[in-house]
Amino acid sequence: MNEQITIYGSGGNRAARVAWTADELGLEVSYRHYDGMIGSDELRRLHPQAKIPAMQVGDFVLFESAPICQHLCDITPGQRLLAPQGAKERSLHNQWVSFAQSEIEAYLWHSFQLGRLEIAKTETAAALALNRQLSGAGLDVLEQHLTDQQFILGEQFSLTDIIVGWTTNWSRKSGLLESRPALQSYLARLFDRPHVALTW
Numbered sequence: 001m002n003e004q005i006t007i008y009g010s011g012g013n014r015a016a017r018v019a020w021t022a023d024e025l026g027l028e029v030s031y032r033h034y035d036g037m038i039g040s041d042e043l044r045r046l047h048p049q050a051k052i053p054a055m056q057v058g059d060f061v062l063f064e065s066a067p068i069c070q071h072l073c074d075i076t077p078g079q080r081l082l083a084p085q086g087a088k089e090r091s092l093h094n095q096w097v098s099f100a101q102s103e104i105e106a107y108l109w110h111s112f113q114l115g116r117l118e119i120a121k122t123e124t125a126a127a128l129a130l131n132r133q134l135s136g137a138g139l140d141v142l143e144q145h146l147t148d149q150q151f152i153l154g155e156q157f158s159l160t161d162i163i164v165g166w167t168t169n170w171s172r173k174s175g176l177l178e179s180r181p182a183l184q185s186y187l188a189r190l191f192d193r194p195h196v197a198l199t200w
């Protein structure tokens with residue numbers, strides 16, 4: 001691979017998914033991040049909402065953390081993180097990524113946004129409680145799924161764990177894993193990996 005891969009964003013946010021994927025793949029990428037980058041005109045040229053992460057390779061631009069990670073796997077010969085297009089495992093990967101983002105992460109994100117509002121906590125309490133309940137229902141599915149297997153797709157670590165693991169870790173930070181021991185053990189396994197980019 002001869003074209004420089006530039007990732008916009010770094011740290012424990014969703015850019016961590018991309019950094020972790022690149023490290024697992026042994027890919028050399030460069031990172032661009034500075035105070036004020038989110039929302040900037042420079043970033044808006046890559047991402048219509050000027051959010052992170054985004055990726056640029058020559059004149060090819062991609063945003064959304066999961067597709068960026070998937071692209072990095074797809075362009076890496078011999079990689080073992082993600083099954084090829086058309087394989088059943090690839091569709092299962094898509095299923096769990098979609099599930100984690102829509103049934104768990106969306107509610108965590110909404111609660112985070114409510115926390116940013118300058119209105120009294122009492123005014124957001126009902127919405128926060130509903131978000132806890134709905135994200136909890138998604139987490140219960142993951143908890144059950146991981147009761148008798150090590151990783152999301154079975155016994156082998158995969159890209160699915162990088163993406164869903166990030167959501168699981170945010171759930172932990174949001175106090176949602178206290179009664180979910182299988183997910184706590186799952187996170188411990190992820191934190192044991194040498195390239196882990198999740199933050200405690």
Ligand SMILES: N[C@@H](CCC(=O)N[C@@H](CS)C(=O)NCC(=O)O)C(=O)O
Nearest residue numbers: 013014015038051052053064065066
């Ligand atoms: N679904 C997007 C979410 C992107 C996103 O919301 N990124 C956050 C950082 S984790 C961001 O840039 N937020 C800026 C803001 O909220 O103003 C992805 O997975 O990449």
